[in-house]
Amino acid sequence: MTNLYHGSELCEVDADGNVAIPAFLEDALAPETSPEIVVAKHQADSCLIGYGTGHLSTLAERAERRRLAEEDRGEEARGHYHRMRSTFGLSERMKREGKGLRIPAAMRHLGRIDDLALFVGTGDSFEIWNPALALESDDEHFRALAEFRLRTRGTKTTGVH
Structure with missing residues (x-):
């Protein structure tokens, strides 16, 4: 992939994702x-992570x-398999359909995504946050971004297509 994910936007999510x-x-x-995007539970934060299939x-x-570095240090393989x-x-996988996509139900459950999703670029991937959880982040700048996106959400159309 030559392009990186950078930026953020708050989007409405309908009942079907x-x-x-x-x-x-x-x-x-x-x-x-590929018209598909992979979405997964983030390993460290209370959000989802997404990226192209490549x-x-x-x-x-x-x-x-x-795994090889851990093996060289004599560590158990359990962490690797986890x-x-x-x-x-x-x-x-989420399929792109026109200008929209559907977040799978299991992933919405794991990411606690309801009617709003805060998409945030993170370089070679992007995150999908429940904005209420983003407001609880220990990163003050990220909290400020989430507050801003929520406060200004009515000034821009972010509806489902």
Whole structure:
């Protein structure tokens, strides 16, 4: 992937998980050949993480390098298998359909996504937050961003398409 995910947008989510694709996300996904996006439970934060399907091989390579380093230090493989299950098992694919996508029900449950979703670019991936959880973040700048997006949400159309 040559484009990076950068930017943020607050979007409405309907009862079926349909959401308009934020402009920053659409720009980053443009070169992807697959109409699918992978979404998974974030391993460290109370949100979801998403990326193009081409990023799966990068994640597998990173996991293998980490496993080998842990093995060299004499660590048990249990942590590796937990990460692999979290990375590859607790994930689903979302299809892009026009200017929208549908966040799968299981992922909405794991990410506690309700009627609003805060999309945030993080370089080679993006996050999908329940804005109420973003407001509880220990990162003061991220909290300020979430507050701003919620306060100004009525000034811009972010409806479901």
